[in-house]
Amino acid sequence: MCTTILIGKNASYDGSTMVARIEDSSSGMFKAKKFIYVSSEDQVVDYKSVRTDCEIKLPEKSFSYTCLPNVKKWRGVWGACGINEKNVSMTATETITTNERVLGADPLVEYEEGIIKKGGIGEEDFIVIVLPYISSAREGVERLGKLLEEYGTYESNAVAFQDENEIWWLESIGGHHWIAKKVPDDAYVVMPNQLGIDEFDFKDAFSKKESHMCSEDLREFIKENHLDLSLKGNFNPREAFGSDSYEDHVYNTPRAWVMLRYFNKNTYSFDGPDAEFKPSSNNLPWSMVPEGKITIEDVKTILSNHYEGTPYDPYGRHGQGDQRGKFRPIGINRDDVLALTQIRPYVDEEIKAIEWLAFGSNVFNGLIPFYTNISKTPKYLANTSLTPTSENFYWVNRIIGVLCDSNFAETQASTEAYQMKVLSKGHEIINKYDKEFKKNKGSIKDIKKFLEKANEEVADFTKEATDKYLDEVLYIASLYMKNSFSRSDA
Template identity: 55%
Template sequence: KGKKGTLVASIKGYIHSAREGVERLGGLLEKYGTYESNGIAFQDVDEIWWLETVGGHHWIARKVPDDVYAVMPNQLGLDRFDLGDALAGRKNYMCSADMKEFIGRNHLNLSLEGGLNPRDAFGSHDDADHVYNTPRAWYMLRYFNPRTKVWDGPNADFTPRSDDLPWCMAPEKKITPEDVKYALSSHYQGTPYDPYEGHGSPATKGIFRPIGVNRNDFMALIQMRPDVPGEFRAVEWIAFASNAFNAMAPFYANVSATPDYLANTTAEVSTGSFYWSSRMIAAMADASYSTSVFHIERYQLAVEAQGHALLNRYDEKLRREADGVKRAALRERANREIADMLKRETADTLGKVLFELSGRMKNAYSRSDA
């Protein structure tokens, strides 16, 4: 937490665009270095850049093309890199100044065709990746491009253990926030690997690390809306706890206060906290999956639908308000109203999954006096 906070503070006050973010962080990496490989995205309304640290004082970055989405599990993912552009024009690629010498000196370019595949040069391909990382990338690509490739069966183009899964693809349709939430909540629904599948084989159920896992703590989806004035363009969709069972709600950025329901998380478990309520819902719904899953689906739909409705209403109010101070107050009022809605829906769902799980207690007993 401390390291991430320091990183954000050392960048965000010095940049005005995603590209400047890459340049700022790249300069810091070249000067101070880092002890581990990692990745970070920078986003503005026009561009998204993905930066990977590849050891010590070295880094690479690629602009995400406008017509694609990128998939990143917990491993280095870039699968192509134009070193010439990165060291000269910097139109779509950037890197540390000595990257060419670093690669040559350490014989890192493993390509037989002359290009540079950073995943081969800097990434990992071990057995753990085939359980922990590549299956997640496979499922997301399969979800957004179900007909583009063959993902299943003996003649599949790619499998959950493929090391050459594309880093990015053009989706078969436009992607919504709800699509992203579904992908990040995946437990391999519709495949033999779903741990909740009632009729699946024990040989395949749960063998891969889900995306929506019990240890999820926080999910944030930043939506930069190009058709909305810049002052209230950015919306952050937020969810806590296991993504398979949580609900995400939208909140305006560019505010000075966070609603108490989201901001009051302490070590004390409390239903007055969105975080702890989400944790309780997840634990109970997991233990009563077959009877609770429809409550979760309705909860997610209700929060998303009402979230959109509240955004639409306050967007219109913000467009009509000429005073900047009053617009700031409107954004915070909107966030409080969204938080109030979220609290009502979360409490209602918590009660429902508690009822379902209570019916499964080992001391359950019923007797008819009729």
């Protein structure tokens, strides 16, 4: 129920690696999220899943990290995304699809209540049991791969790992197998809830592992279970392990199509009956070299997409009405949080990592940046409760989204102004503190407090701007209530 984009360092505007993922709730659910810091001193050693009875002994030594857990703990942590003190990031997870042949050969480890260590590991657990123990993206793949092989999983998932130089993408295959591929430095990758890797070099995976890794018995697993569907010997993991259903072409592939259409609109034809790539195309590339370098603003724009400029826009006023809302949009009502992790190669180690965050429906929210080498996060994002309130960033965006959705055209100008305002100010504050750090590094006694001051400045400005935005759209929505009447008592 998520959408992910991965951007190699030579495809980004500033040479950073960038990973962005939206965590979405299941249909009919809305999960309140918060942004917190977890000290290595608070990291558990004897870990037990909430959703299952799986028990794992974790290493004694760990790194501190940020994460975005659920406020309601009834299904576990669900850390979503974070960056550890080694400037390594991890997302958890992109739910993906697989096929019956794979599940028959290596069944998911289904949970059975009361039977200890049944049910394996899943999205609930991944951040807590992996991120605090890795010093590179490659180490993340290796650690999660071993855990999947040992404990198994009850769901099909994909996970991104990122450091300053590399981004790796791991996809689980059945209950205990996995495959991983390095994102090309000059390319971007789009992932919309489907198994995505479309080519794989086994020779590399079982030798140098420069760009490919997998579970040790994957070749034998494929052969024994007749999973290779290629006719010419060019193995395609998506065909072997993935799904191809009507539901995919309504829920998944249209999102990949619209993302590729945004970044490579002149490279291929995406519209009309003779288009090279269509919303239902099975051969949409896993990665592409973009036509231009990708910015933070590009990522926010595409991860807010609702098929604007196409016949499928649910807010559209023109074209065939039966096409509107046909496909599942990226910017959907049940977006919980968008996290964009940026690891910058051109600044000091202490300030390399930035985590850009937006809560609620991406069509109507704003994206703001935070340094992650800290000891605490701003209360505006950390103190999310289960009670709706305008006093924290999650709930105020949920409220604003509902007001704007039902008055889309009337509130659009306010939304666009707000989104530009907070993004611009976010860049301004980061630029200011980057320069101050470079100039005064030797005299800054407590770097964490210095960066926390920057984060508080971002949060304070954002709260003021968001309160004003709420006031504007509440006024507009009030004018257009169905029980309005033109005559007044005055």
